[in-house]
Amino acid sequence: xxxxxxxxxxxxxxxxxxxxxxxxxxxxxxxxxxxxxxxxxxxxxxxxxxxxxxxxxxxxxxxxxxxxxxxxxxxxxxxxxxxxxxx
Numbered sequence: 001x002x003x004x005x006x007x008x009x010x011x012x013x014x015x016x017x018x019x020x021x022x023x024x025x026x027x028x029x030x031x032x033x034x035x036x037x038x039x040x041x042x043x044x045x046x047x048x049x050x051x052x053x054x055x056x057x058x059x060x061x062x063x064x065x066x067x068x069x070x071x072x073x074x075x076x077x078x079x080x081x082x083x084x085x086x087x
Contacts, residue, residue, distance in 0.1 A: 002054065004057065005058060006041075013041070052080060055079055055080040056080060059080065062076075
């Protein structure tokens, strides 16, 4: 298994739940009854067989208006081209 996208977001949530970082000035332990936020994660599990398929899926997911820089998308496109040239 490989986490393709969302690692920073997921790790931030984990750190908050471990009281390692605060959100809006409060740690998780500061909430005695419930969080004032609705929190959910969507997880997509794909059956991608090659690195090229994983990289293409990442580009398809993130190149359409999501807040990723052109440099980030270009980096993954270069990785995909590299992958395709070695197979």
